Amino acid sequence: MSRQSLTKAHAKISELTWEPTFATPATRFGTDYTFEKAPKKDPLKQIMRSYFPMEEEKDNRVFGAMDGAVRGNMFRQVQQRWLEWQKLFLSIIPFPEISAARAMPMAIDAVPNPEIHNGLAVQMIDEVRHSTIQMNLKKLYMNQYIDPAGFDMTEKAFANNYAGTIGRQFGEGFITGDAITAANVYLTVVAETAFTNTLFVAMPDEAAANGDYLLPTVFHSVQSDESRHISNGYSILLMALADERNRPLLERDLRYAWWNNHCVVDAAIGTFIEYGTKDRRKDRESYAEMWRRWIYDDYYRSYLLPLEKYGLTIPHDLVEEAWNRITNKGYVHEVARFFATGWPVNYWRIDTMTDTDFEWFEEKYPGWYSKYGKWWENYNRLAYPGRNKPIAFEDVGYQYPHRCWTCMVPALIREDMVVEKVDDQWRTYCSETCYWTDAKAFRSEYEGRETPNMGRLTGFREWETLHHDKDLADIVKDLGYVRDDGKTLIGQPHLDLDPKKMWTLDDVRGNRFMSPNVLLNQMSDAEREAHVAEYRANGTKVA
Amino acid sequence: MADITDQKTRSFPKIEFTDSEAGALDFPSSKSRTYNYYKPAKLRATMYEDVTVDVQPDPDRHLTQGWIYGFGDGPGGYPKEWTKAQSSNWHTFLDPNEEWEQTIYRNNSAVVRQVSLCLENAKRAGAYKNWNHAWVVFIQRNLGAWMHAENGIALHVFTSIQRSAPTNMINNAVAVAAAHKMRFAQDLALFNLDLSEADIDFDGPAHRDVWQNAPEWQPTRQTVEELTAVGDWGELLFATNIVFEQLVGQLFRSELVMQIAARNGDYITPTIVGTGENDYARDLAASRSLFQLLVRDEEHGAANKELFGQWLSVWVPKCLAAAKALQPIWSQPAEKPITFATSLDAAKDKFRSLLEDLELDIPKELDQ
Numbered sequence: 022m023s024r025q026s027l028t029k030a031h032a033k034i035s036e037l038t039w040e041p042t043f044a045t046p047a048t049r050f051g052t053d054y055t056f057e058k059a060p061k062k063d064p065l066k067q068i069m070r071s072y073f074p075m076e077e078e079k080d081n082r083v084f085g086a087m088d089g090a091v092r093g094n095m096f097r098q099v100q101q102r103w104l105e106w107q108k109l110f111l112s113i114i115p116f117p118e119i120s121a122a123r124a125m126p127m128a129i130d131a132v133p134n135p136e137i138h139n140g141l142a143v144q145m146i147d148e149v150r151h152s153t154i155q156m157n158l159k160k161l162y163m164n165q166y167i168d169p170a171g172f173d174m175t176e177k178a179f180a181n182n183y184a185g186t187i188g189r190q191f192g193e194g195f196i197t198g199d200a201i202t203a204a205n206v207y208l209t210v211v212a213e214t215a216f217t218n219t220l221f222v223a224m225p226d227e228a229a230a231n232g233d234y235l236l237p238t239v240f241h242s243v244q245s246d247e248s249r250h251i252s253n254g255y256s257i258l259l260m261a262l263a264d265e266r267n268r269p270l271l272e273r274d275l276r277y278a279w280w281n282n283h284c285v286v287d288a289a290i291g292t293f294i295e296y297g298t299k300d301r302r303k304d305r306e307s308y309a310e311m312w313r314r315w316i317y318d319d320y321y322r323s324y325l326l327p328l329e330k331y332g333l334t335i336p337h338d339l340v341e342e343a344w345n346r347i348t349n350k351g352y353v354h355e356v357a358r359f360f361a362t363g364w365p366v367n368y369w370r371i372d373t374m375t376d377t378d379f380e381w382f383e384e385k386y387p388g389w390y391s392k393y394g395k396w397w398e399n400y401n402r403l404a405y406p407g408r409n410k411p412i413a414f415e416d417v418g419y420q421y422p423h424r425c426w427t428c429m430v431p432a433l434i435r436e437d438m439v440v441e442k443v444d445d446q447w448r449t450y451c452s453e454t455c456y457w458t459d460a461k462a463f464r465s466e467y468e469g470r471e472t473p474n475m476g477r478l479t480g481f482r483e484w485e486t487l488h489h490d491k492d493l494a495d496i497v498k499d500l501g502y503v504r505d506d507g508k509t510l511i512g513q514p515h516l517d518l519d520p521k522k523m524w525t526l527d528d529v530r531g532n533r534f535m536s537p538n539v540l541l542n543q544m545s546d547a548e549r550e551a552h553v554a555e556y557r558a559n560g561t562k563v564a
Numbered sequence: 565m566a567d568i569t570d571q572k573t574r575s576f577p578k579i580e581f582t583d584s585e586a587g588a589l590d591f592p593s594s595k596s597r598t599y600n601y602y603k604p605a606k607l608r609a610t611m612y613e614d615v616t617v618d619v620q621p622d623p624d625r626h627l628t629q630g631w632i633y634g635f636g637d638g639p640g641g642y643p644k645e646w647t648k649a650q651s652s653n654w655h656t657f658l659d660p661n662e663e664w665e666q667t668i669y670r671n672n673s674a675v676v677r678q679v680s681l682c683l684e685n686a687k688r689a690g691a692y693k694n695w696n697h698a699w700v701v702f703i704q705r706n707l708g709a710w711m712h713a714e715n716g717i718a719l720h721v722f723t724s725i726q727r728s729a730p731t732n733m734i735n736n737a738v739a740v741a742a743a744h745k746m747r748f749a750q751d752l753a754l755f756n757l758d759l760s761e762a763d764i765d766f767d768g769p770a771h772r773d774v775w776q777n778a779p780e781w782q783p784t785r786q787t788v789e790e791l792t793a794v795g796d797w798g799e800l801l802f803a804t805n806i807v808f809e810q811l812v813g814q815l816f817r818s819e820l821v822m823q824i825a826a827r828n829g830d831y832i833t834p835t836i837v838g839t840g841e842n843d844y845a846r847d848l849a850a851s852r853s854l855f856q857l858l859v860r861d862e863e864h865g866a867a868n869k870e871l872f873g874q875w876l877s878v879w880v881p882k883c884l885a886a887a888k889a890l891q892p893i894w895s896q897p898a899e900k901p902i903t904f905a906t907s908l909d910a911a912k913d914k915f916r917s918l919l920e921d922l923e924l925d926i927p928k929e930l931d932q
């Protein structure tokens with residue numbers, strides 16, 4: 022279509038909307054934001070006549086690549102270390118995708134300007150595309166990869182796993198609570214604009230380095246829809262900024278959304294990239310280096326900072342602290358170690374680390390060895406069943422961590438753990454901001470103002486509570502993380518597929534699993550204070 | 565030519581032979597190559613089921629920690645209370661069209677090609693020049709007004725519903741209906757643009773006033789607006805796809821436009837409107853199968869039937885009033901091969917047989 026006819030087409034399509042006079046659309050999802058003063062913006066409308074063939078063409082390329090990968094025996098050169106982590110990632114990601122689709126009517130309800138409704142509805146279709154195309158990719162992995170266990174129970178595992186729950190925030194956060202907080206700030210302004218670059222570009226690029234070129238094909242195709250979504254979100258953001266009354270809410274939501282995305286996405290993607298790769302070239306970018314480029318420079322400096330000209334205070338401190346956690350506080354390494362500690366209740370296998378890995382980590386994160394090296398040596402030593410228990414139940418100087426009530430990643434930077442009694446329960450938080458999110462942000466009042474539409478943190482947020490004081494073998498069985506011989510675990514702390522080297526239910530029986538939060542709430546004040554002091558001192562006894 | 569010895573050594577990852585193919589080794593679960601957390605409807609899982617079932621978690625299925633966010637005034641996730649309809653197992657519904665990413669883009673792109681080709685040919689053949697003036701005005705006013713209804717339903721009925729239903733299968737099917745409606749509304753608008761540029765006496769923007777003010781269209785606009793105001797997603801889907809689309813949508817599209825266009829020398833409009841009819845046939849199949857499941861539900865079937873009866877008693881009169889208000893447009897074209905009464909009877913007959921499929925009582929208003 023020529024430029025001129027495109028302009029005419031957009032104008033004509035705009036004629037489809039009208040001002041209702043008999044009844045207005047039901048408001049199913051409330052917001053405390055107001056858009057009375059929102060300027061009429063007219064973002065480019067998507068013309069379905071171009072949209073469908075464009076997407077079909079993209080799909081054809083994806084499906085072509087999938088056929089090609091199978092015909093070309095891609096799986097002869099795929100690193101198992103890498104693909105195992107995809108059992109976790111691909112179990113999580115279709116839900117955030119479909120949740121993004123579900124979030125669109127919330128944004129449509131909240132923002133009265135019909136000019137943007139069309140773009141949001143198209144985004145809904147995109148997100149159905151993303152969710153189902155990813156489920157299909159996962160199916161291909163299940164069919165073609167040497168070890169299908171974990172892929173085969175993917176959606177069930179996602180729904181009952183401690184790591185699945187961490188990832189679930191990334192979908193539920195889009196569809197629940199204040200419509201603008203959820204469907205605009207959390208979903209678009211932060212998750213899509215900041216973090217899809219690491220999720221859908223940086224991480225798949227690492228897949229290619231591990232012999233898997235399908236993940237990048239599919240996810241780059243997904244990412245190519247994102248720029249439209251980002252501009253939908255930006256339009257709404259500008260509309261919200263037109264009213265002074267929205268400013269405190271926007272500032273609240275940017276703090277929550279930024280921090281939660283950092284906690285959740287950096288935990289997962291950081292681990293996949295740093296611990297899932299076999300590519301240990303010294304000039305290969307580390308996750309920290311990628312983060313600096315994609316998040317710090319491209320998002321923070323080029324997208325967030327310019328918002329200050331609208332008088333918005335952006336969370337500089339939290340951006341810097343996220344960077345600090347990644348580079349100085351070992352955030353990603355702590356998360357990886359935690360996932361590996363929990364291997365019996367995983368539905369993927371986690372490889373041992375070699376000297377080559379150690380060298381690379383030390384090069385990229387100086388001081389890594391002294392902090393984590395010994396633990397990974399123990400992980401290697403305890404990899405096979407027979408002579409020892411799973412590493413979580415052996416004394417390797419690692420205390421099973423408390424979970425953050427808000428982001429559900431454990432409080433792994435132990436000196437930063439916050440312990441407070443909230444809603445009559447002692448809760449632990451990974452950081453001050455996660456405490457603030459629960460105690461201050463997700464409440465019906467914020468800084469003296471009524472916020473009835475704000476969401477709530479709900480559910481059995483500490484996964485361990487559900488399994489408190491049970492035998493590990495029974496927990497694994499209840500979760501269904503057992504292979505089709507009825508005894509071998511899906512999760513393994515190594516990649517050896519020799520059945521004799523794989524752990525079974527019998528190998529893990531006899532270990533009682535205790536919930537740190539249940540125990541914390543059973544302690545007297547004095548016990549709790551001593552416990553917390555010890556925990557903050559990195560798990561070593563305080564004299 | 566550059567000296568190749570002068571170039572920087574490039575660094576690239578080393579690809580290794582790992583033999584990580586399916587079947588390379590035998591070990592527990594090495595042959596477990598189906599999604600095993602749900603039971604497919606037939607012996608073998610379909611692609612549709614594999615990419616759709618259980619993607620939206622549910623505490624009734626595998627979700628153990630519950631929804632981790634709630635609304636300020638109630639639980640999060642997908643509460644069943646968002647409709648008064650009840651099911652002993654919402655997850656039994658599967659989209660008969662089996663829509664997923666590939667079908668959505670293939671089918672809609674095929675329609676796009678069909679419509680584009682038709683419009684190109686029409687332009688080339690100067691097809692609009694043969695239209696009589698009465699027909700030009702008919703299309704300008706009535707097809708122009710109707711496209712608003714399609715667009716409103718796309719954005720504020722189907723898009724809206726797909727946040728609210730309790731399963732991924734229902735929500736995806738409804739999202740696809742939204743995509744259909746949006747495409748169809750735009751196709752009608754872009755057809756209007758072609759006509760505006762066709763060197764005939766066609767008033768492009770006239771449709772706005774017709775939709776907003778013409779007396780014959782006001783009850784239709786009112787019904788569409790009232791539909792969008794319904795909060796219960798089940799009622800919204802029922803009232804739209806089962807009642808409104810039958811008594812107003814099909815009446816206008818199938819029983820009028822499709823019947824009379826050719827007689828008025830127009831072979832373009834039926835091609836475009838036919839795609840809308842085809843979309844509706846698909847989307848209706850999904851709605852029919854959902855509501856059928858609900859009336860046949862062992863536990864809640866009777867209550868659902870009663871509820872649907874109530875919905876019918878609200879929406880049938882509104883839609884019949886909208887339909888009857890449209891009567892004058894039947895006499896606008898020069899060639900009038902069909903009367904309003906014939907068209908309405910045909911629409912009512914189809915509606916009756918749909919209600920029979922749903923095992924619902926025929927509302928008395930239909931016989932008046």
Ligand SMILES: [Fe+2]
Pocket residue numbers: 118121147148151243
């Ligand atoms: Fe997406």
Ligand SMILES: [Fe+2]
Pocket residue numbers: 121148213246247250
């Ligand atoms: Fe998106």
Ligand SMILES: [Zn+2]
Pocket residue numbers: 284425426427428429430450451452455
């Ligand atoms: Zn936290």
